[in-house]
Structures are given as C-alpha cells and as structure tokens.
Amino acid sequence: MGFAGVVLLLCLFICLLVHGFIIAYRSRDRLGALIATGVVTMLAVQIFLNIGMTIGLVPIIGLPLPLMSYGGSSLVMTFLCLGLLMNVRMRRFKSGMFPS
Helix, strand or coil, rough: CCCHEEEEEEEEHHHHHHHHHHHCCCCCHHHHHHHHHHHHCCCCCHHHHHHHHHEEEEEEECCCCCCCCCCCEEEEEEEEEEEHHHHHHHCHHHHCCCCC
C-alpha cells in the first residue's frame, strides 16, 4: 500500500489510542480507569516500539505490531485487551441510563 497505507494505519492507531484514553477519562470508577489506561498504554508501547524497530531507532526485540501480526497468541491477547476496554465503556453507562 505504500506511503498512503502507512499513514492510514498510523491514523487508525492514533484514533484507537485517543478513543481509549477518552474511555479511561470518562470511566465511572477508578478500576475501570486503571484498566482502560493500562490497555491503552500497553498498545501504545507496542505500537511505538514496533515502529521504532522498523525505522531503526530501537533494537529489534521481536515485539509484534498489534492487530497486524500473524501470530495467534499476540492477536488473542490484543483482542482480549480490547474487549476489556469495550467492557469499561459499556459499564460506564449502566447506572446513568437505568436509574435504580
């Protein structure tokens, strides 16, 4: 895909990270905020380290790019973490929509 594909992929990763931090900020409780912040930080470190390895700024350590790797365990764990992030977002509205 060339340069346009790389720019599109980076924009999508940035949107994912920003959305994750918004979820953490709007979280209903401290545990949800910590879970969301941890997931987003983990993804951000993996993304920036992989980009750094690709352009030669960081030594190669074998860390896969989230959602782009072919390996099964990395992809499963990334999906699990994104599921936690979506659960934090879903639980944020639970008490506001249906008052008890």
